[in-house]
Amino acid sequence: MTELHWLSASEIADRFAKRSLSPVELAEALLARIAKLDPQINAFIRLDPEQVRADATAAEREITAGQRRGPLHGIPVGIKDIIDVRGVATTCHSKILVDNVARADAAVVAKLREAGAIVLGKLSTHEFAFGGPSFDLPFPPARNPWNRDHHPGGSSSGSGAGLAAGFFPLALGTDTAGSIRNPASCCGIVGLKPTYGRVSRRGAFPLAFTLDHVGPMTRSVADAALLLDAIAGHDPGDPGSRAFPPGPSGASLKDGVRGLRVGFVRHFHETDMPADPEVGAAVEAVAALLAKEGAAVSTVVLPNLKELAAINRILLHGEAWSIHARWLRERPGDYAQSTRRRLLTGAFLGAGDYVDAQRRRLQAIAAVESAFQKVDVLLTASSMDPPCRIDDAEAVARTYPRQARTPFNVTGHPALAMMCGLSAGGLPLSVQFAGRFGDEATVLRVAAAYERAAGWSDRHPAL
């Protein structure tokens, strides 16, 4: 029988419905695990066990009275600490905002509360979702549960590490240059960056307005669909928000891949940014398995990955500079060194550089849209290397550009990263699937088919 801390949200909902598990029982089990193991993982910046117990008791009362609000009722969710939770500081893992108490819930947190979910706590991030794992901040960096000497990825590092450690079944992350999918890749979980505009960013501290996304991080593909449906929806309070047809995003999770056309973007990891041989072999194995399951896999060519990555970085640096310039002028010493170096880059990019990047962005969108005339889903590498040691600053810095996630921040297409193997060192390897605008359902369908066929989701770190 599966231990409580490894249950998926779907399994928990099923047990709540059958009354074989209660929200209080689950909350106590998770709080005990967090108390025992988080001092080694550092997933949490803030945890209020008494509030969690009170919310679980309230959920239990409602469910027992037959007032079940839906599949997330009574289920704990971890929140990346750049997303507002009313009455709690949104620190962005930074000294600069250490006392920044949120006056209202972010739109996504409000939606989770409406669905009956329990806000479990605020989770570690890279400073302002941009620095690396830093040791000169008010809170320690999260560590990888598969090997605590290793980097859990970022910037949604507490979300990824906490899921892999069995601290919660669901978490929210944000993704401007891969920050949901990087920790998903490093920690062997599922991270979905939705279509730009599908999930409101109101109440999430911005990094780069035209690249920012909020999205689900989970241990299973079905849970990613469940969480996406809970947080998606048009919000007039977010200028980038769009009204997409509502879910269910998971309607075709069991349909398999027979008849689907999968475009394999090999040049990303073969020539543009040559991947570690273990990564290359693992991604090839994904393509082979999908073909065996009935997908028509063909090679697709997109613009060069380095060019797409540079577009992302110029847009990101320009927009982030606009947000942080005042603090960089007045309080440069209050940032971690890695964050300061990255944020200062925007001061050396001109208006022409930014506009050029936007013009190239539209070319990139057209190229990806053209590919989707011929295929239903794109398959690419996610990280080009297995997770590195967290105390090796040079290796950590190298991991951020060596990835294929930024193209879909530039274009806004939905993209999901998940585990596709373990390295010789016992650390997760990853793959990425991307889909048409608004077509998270097909991305999730392919990911679910792969998950079933490959069986990696049953593997957990030994803690």
Added chain:
Amino acid sequence: MTEQEIEAIARAAGLDKALKEFHDDVSAAAKQAEDLRRALVKPLGPADEPWPPMRIPDPK
């Protein structure tokens, strides 16, 4: 970019304090900006538009 140019741009951006206390970080940031600018090599046509910044089609 020379050190003099880096310092001139940093001062024009109001980064005197950062320049004084974290000179290496300012220089590293300037180098990063140069590298990014050089990475964009594909030519643009004069009529290539920059707007809107995100071109997501209307949902069907």
